[in-house]
Amino acid sequence: MNILIIAAKEIHQAIRNRWVLAATLLLAGLALSLTFLGSAPTGNVGVRTLDVVVVSLSSLTIFLVPLIALLISHDAIVGEMERGTMLLLLSYPVARWQVLLGKFLGHLAVLAFATCLGYGAAVGALAATGSQIDSDSFLAFAAMVGSSVLLGAAFVAIGYLISALVRDRGTAAGICIGLWLLLVLIYDMALLGVLALDQGRSISAAALNAMLLANPTDAYRLINLTGFANVSTFAGMAGLAQTSSLTIPVLLSALLGWTLLPLGLAALAFSRREL
Amino acid sequence: MTSTVRVSDVTKAYGRVEAVRGASFALGQGELVALIGHNGAGKTTLMKLMLGLIRPTSGAIEVLGDNPAAGEFAGRRQLGYLPENVSFDPALTGRETQAFYARLKREPVAKALDLLDAVGLGAASRRRVSTYSKGMRQRLGLAQALLGAPRVLLLDEPTTGLDPELRQTFYDIIARLAAAGTTVLLSSHALTELEERAGRVIIMNRGIKVADGSIDELRRLARLPTRIRLKVAGLAPSEMPPWAPADATCRRLNGHIVEIDAAPERKIELLHRATAAGNAVEDVDVVPPTLDELYAHFLRQSEQAP
Ligand SMILES: Nc1ncnc2c1ncn2[C@@H]1O[C@H](COP(=O)(O)OP(=O)(O)OP(=O)(O)O)[C@@H](O)[C@H]1O
Numbered sequence: 001m002n003i004l005i006i007a008a009k010e011i012h013q014a015i016r017n018r019w020v021l022a023a024t025l026l027l028a029g030l031a032l033s034l035t036f037l038g039s040a041p042t043g044n045v046g047v048r049t050l051d052v053v054v055v056s057l058s059s060l061t062i063f064l065v066p067l068i069a070l071l072i073s074h075d076a077i078v079g080e081m082e083r084g085t086m087l088l089l090l091s092y093p094v095a096r097w098q099v100l101l102g103k104f105l106g107h108l109a110v111l112a113f114a115t116c117l118g119y120g121a122a123v124g125a126l127a128a129t130g131s132q133i134d135s136d137s138f139l140a141f142a143a144m145v146g147s148s149v150l151l152g153a154a155f156v157a158i159g160y161l162i163s164a165l166v167r168d169r170g171t172a173a174g175i176c177i178g179l180w181l182l183l184v185l186i187y188d189m190a191l192l193g194v195l196a197l198d199q200g201r202s203i204s205a206a207a208l209n210a211m212l213l214a215n216p217t218d219a220y221r222l223i224n225l226t227g228f229a230n231v232s233t234f235a236g237m238a239g240l241a242q243t244s245s246l247t248i249p250v251l252l253s254a255l256l257g258w259t260l261l262p263l264g265l266a267a268l269a270f271s272r273r274e275l
Numbered sequence: 276m277t278s279t280v281r282v283s284d285v286t287k288a289y290g291r292v293e294a295v296r297g298a299s300f301a302l303g304q305g306e307l308v309a310l311i312g313h314n315g316a317g318k319t320t321l322m323k324l325m326l327g328l329i330r331p332t333s334g335a336i337e338v339l340g341d342n343p344a345a346g347e348f349a350g351r352r353q354l355g356y357l358p359e360n361v362s363f364d365p366a367l368t369g370r371e372t373q374a375f376y377a378r379l380k381r382e383p384v385a386k387a388l389d390l391l392d393a394v395g396l397g398a399a400s401r402r403r404v405s406t407y408s409k410g411m412r413q414r415l416g417l418a419q420a421l422l423g424a425p426r427v428l429l430l431d432e433p434t435t436g437l438d439p440e441l442r443q444t445f446y447d448i449i450a451r452l453a454a455a456g457t458t459v460l461l462s463s464h465a466l467t468e469l470e471e472r473a474g475r476v477i478i479m480n481r482g483i484k485v486a487d488g489s490i491d492e493l494r495r496l497a498r499l500p501t502r503i504r505l506k507v508a509g510l511a512p513s514e515m516p517p518w519a520p521a522d523a524t525c526r527r528l529n530g531h532i533v534e535i536d537a538a539p540e541r542k543i544e545l546l547h548r549a550t551a552a553g554n555a556v557e558d559v560d561v562v563p564p565t566l567d568e569l570y571a572h573f574l575r576q577s578e579q580a581p
Pocket residue numbers: 289292293294312313314315316317318319320321359
């Protein structure tokens with residue numbers, strides 16, 4: 001009950017602050033432009049456009065959704081403490097973990113709404129312009145939207161953990177930007193570099209899998225680029241898809257773990273905070 | 276009298292700063308207690324300890340049957356708190372804010388919104404909090420603290436920023452609540468306001484409780500002189516009346532007012548002497564030591580004691 005009350009307030013506030021509007025418009029705008037720019041040259045050669053859209057949208061998601069998630073979450077605890085609103089809230093009959101979970105549900109709802117509506121606009125536009133959409137492609141698309149929300153959940157939880165640990169908002173923002181750069185850009189480049197240097201001598205397939213699971217954005221990428229045969233051919237990942245032992249359930253559990261573990265740690269850190 | 280708040284030998288250290296040192300007291304039902312002390316004396320720290328926002332370094336606290344340091348909060352439905360610098364989410368309106376807090380306390384929202392009128396926020400309650408003046412925010416803070424039927428009210432400098440009219444209303448409201456059995460603990464620097472209203476005063480100095488009791492008890496303890504002012508006709512400007520005791524300090528205030536510092540037990544004797552002497556005493560004022568003076572006295576005393 002307390003959790004829902006806090007979640008509802010968080011959503012209310014996000015609507016008031018135009019966070020919902022901004023995130024939805026941003027995702028819809030980018031999804032629409034990718035859909036039409038991306039499908040123009042391939043439109044006539046028998047390629048199923050939605051599959052192409054899934055590939056390009058999931059690459060976009062990897063950059064954008066973690067960024068939006070960290071933007072709304074890094075402030076959640078330390079920001080409220082700094083503004084002084086947390087003091088009053090915690091004098092009410094609520095447990096700290098309820099506050100955290102309520103905020104999480106609220107922020108996740110905002111993110112899910114923006115993603116579904118924003119990306120849904122792309123499908124709507126495709127359907128409206130007469131592209132045929134078969135059920136395989138639609139399934140891949142729905143999975144892409146669902147896993148995007150899960151990716152967002154992981155980064156919201158990571159943002160909370162940072163927010164619960166640091167002393168002021170500026171530090172939280174700085175660490176979040178650094179983490180975003182690391183997980184979204186640097187990690188894959190470093191991984192490629194290491195693999196190229198190693199030439200398959202000492203890094204086993206198991207070690208590579210572990211390294212891929214250790215980064216939520218890689219887990220997300222693998223779900224969307226290798227999970228569906230129709231998509232993986234366009235993604236140039238068909239080979240990897242057949243050989244990889246990282247099945248969809250494994251990848252999904254990795255993302256789920258990346259959500260629950262930081263969330264649990266954030267609750268622990270928050271429960272010990274003094275304010 | 277059952278106590279709602281019990282503080283037993285509580286110490287709270289922030290690093291090397293000991294914000295509260297070995298404080299012990301119990302607050303009973305229906306008591307209106309003023310917590311006074313200089314800036315940094317530990318008043319806010321005490322309230323935060325009672326709410327479990329911070330944990331004591333040593334000692335134990337019990338509030339409405341809960342141990343706040345262990346995160347227990349069952350009793351908090353019946354607790355109201357007003358922080359010293361209250362702040363709210365700027366994007367929400369006063370009504371939305373009040374409704375949110377009412378839901379958290381499982382109080383009917385309609386009744387909670389009536390409180391906004393009680394603190395005179397009426398028309399402004401439909402505007403966003405970001406547009407509020409300081410006093411309006413303070414009023415909203417009061418409205419949320421009064422939610423439900425609180426059995427304990429912790430008010431940290433509640434009257435700062437309130438206009439004189441609402442100040443009066445505020446004291447009326449808490450007096451009514453205290454009469455109905457609510458424990459009210461309020462910290463303040465406005466000592467003159469508290470003088471007539473607080474049934475009990477706790478004085479803090481650098482984290483240590485240096486005095487605790489009703490104002491009359493504190494006056495007895497402090498043994499500060501009562502000032503008696505007499506308007507006497509027919510005295511030369513620097514002349515002291517002949518009946519003035521040699522061992523009491525006398526002053527001439529202006530034309531014909533004589534002020535005598537009287538030890539508490541000699542008040543009546545002095546008045547007798549003044550009226551019996553036959554000098555034309557036209558008017559009498561008896562000024563007992565004010566809370567300001569008592570406060571200064573206890574502070575001085577605690578500084579002298581090692
Ligand atoms: N978070 C903190 N970290 C370190 N020291 C603190 C912290 N909070 C309070 N203190 C210290 O504890 C002491 C008591 O502070 P407190 O806020 O309780 O004073 P106060 O009596 O409420 O003063 P005021 O009348 O100014 O409100 C002060 O010396 C203050 O510097």
